[in-house]
Amino acid sequence: xxxxSLLRALGAxxxxxxxxxxxxPAAYVEPGDRAGRDSSDxxxxxxxxxxxLYIDTDDENTSKRPTLEAFTERTGISVxxxxxxxxxxxxxxxxxxxxxxxxxxxxxLIVISDWMAARFVRLGWVQEMDRAKQPNVTRYLDPQLxxxxxxxxxxxxxxxxxxxxxxxxxxxxxGREIRSTHDLWADDLRGKVTxxxxxxxxxxxxxxxDGVDITRWTADDFHxxxxxxxxxxxxxxxxxxxxNDYIKDLSTGDVLACQAxxxxxxxxxxxxxxxxFVVPEEGAELWAESLMIPNLARHKRNAERLVDHYYDPExxxxxxxxxxxxxxxxxxxDVLASSKDEETAGLAEDPLIFPxxxxxxxxxxxxxxxxxxxxxxxxxxxxxxxx
Numbered sequence: 001x002x003x004x005s006l007l008r009a010l011g012a013x014x015x016x017x018x019x020x021x022x023x024x025p026a027a028y029v030e031p032g033d034r035a036g037r038d039s040s041d042x043x044x045x046x047x048x049x050x051x052x053l054y055i056d057t058d059d060e061n062t063s064k065r066p067t068l069e070a071f072t073e074r075t076g077i078s079v080x081x082x083x084x085x086x087x088x089x090x091x092x093x094x095x096x097x098x099x100x101x102x103x104x105x106x107x108x109l110i111v112i113s114d115w116m117a118a119r120f121v122r123l124g125w126v127q128e129m130d131r132a133k134q135p136n137v138t139r140y141l142d143p144q145l146x147x148x149x150x151x152x153x154x155x156x157x158x159x160x161x162x163x164x165x166x167x168x169x170x171x172x173x174x175g176r177e178i179r180s181t182h183d184l185w186a187d188d189l190r191g192k193v194t195x196x197x198x199x200x201x202x203x204x205x206x207x208x209x210d211g212v213d214i215t216r217w218t219a220d221d222f223h224x225x226x227x228x229x230x231x232x233x234x235x236x237x238x239x240x241x242x243x244n245d246y247i248k249d250l251s252t253g254d255v256l257a258c259q260a261x262x263x264x265x266x267x268x269x270x271x272x273x274x275x276x277f278v279v280p281e282e283g284a285e286l287w288a289e290s291l292m293i294p295n296l297a298r299h300k301r302n303a304e305r306l307v308d309h310y311y312d313p314e315x316x317x318x319x320x321x322x323x324x325x326x327x328x329x330x331x332x333x334d335v336l337a338s339s340k341d342e343e344t345a346g347l348a349e350d351p352l353i354f355p356x357x358x359x360x361x362x363x364x365x366x367x368x369x370x371x372x373x374x375x376x377x378x379x380x381x382x383x384x385x386x387x
Contacts, residue, residue, distance in 0.1 A: 280362070
């Protein structure tokens with residue numbers, strides 16, 4: 001099971017209500033008010049909040065997490081690890097009262113999707129990391145992920161894992177290849193296509209299918225996209241909009257093609273080799289879910305050390321074998337390739353974990369929806385989706 005399969009179909013549906021106040025000036029925290037007293041030297045601990053099923057576990061004892069245990073053994077820093085993030089908006093609602101009121105969250109390190117991380121950066125709710133204490137991040141971070149629009153230079157965030165939103169389809173049942181987003185609209189796929197329901201998850205790939213440069217898309221591009229999707233809904237070409245339940249639809253054959261996440265498809269292929277994942281000719285979205293240190297974190301230096309630990313290629317490779325998303329540490333590929341285990345070594349050749357140059361040329365990171373755009377865009381998209 002993928003971590004992403006636990007995301008609720010709500011997606012960005014709550015964004016218009018929960019996040020509507022993100023632009024309130026009183027919520028913004030000035031740079032000088034973000035750091036708390038760091039207890040790292042005296043208190044060799046830290047609290048790390050992550051999504052479920054998003055870290056390696058021991059085969060015989062799932063309560064053990066080998067890469068975390070390696071960090072504790074190496075540094076003497078113990079980690080309280082909680083799998084408490086099930087949805088970006090839900091987690092925002094959980095910790096935003098503390099952050100906007102300049103209080104500690106009780107967490108030293110969190111992992112959130114970059115579209116949500118953009119809001120934390122804009123609000124001044126996360127601290128800059130000290131790259132001098134993170135030589136592995138400086139050396140090994142994937143160049144394609146180094147400077148997203150929301151966090152130039154990755155000063156406040158470091159990717160935990162990355163992934164691709166593309167197209168999954170059952171080649172055997174369909175009887176042909178899918179190469180383009182336009183192929184989703186072929187007559188023989190009427191009623192057999194699903195799209196993702198969350199605005200932030202869905203829009204970029206669909207815009208790319210219309211030839212839009214998603215690094216600089218406009219409001220006109222968004223409204224044109226909505227017109228296209230509304231037309232497909234009215235004609236009943238789109239079966240429905242989904243959360244991660246597209247996995248079930250694709251597995252049963254109720255759906256033949258859908259928007260999908262690369263990490264999910266790797267796991268689906270283990271049970272059904274007829275499932276294929278496509279980075280369309282027009283391009284696909286490269287995204288990340290990133291580590292961030294909230295304001296007033298009591299163990300900032302310890303958290304920075306843990307982040308750097310996961311950018312050691314040996315550790316990154318170990319994590320990659322378990323989560324199967326795009327590894328943000330390309331150097332981990334050589335580690336896996338040298339494995340004596342045939343299955344592990346094979347992962348080094350999987351372009352959904354280590355995209356090759358040809359695939360990378362078709363990947364782009366979408367500019368985020370701004371705070372001014374969000375309410376109106378979400379309302380329009382949710383009306384189409386039926387949220």
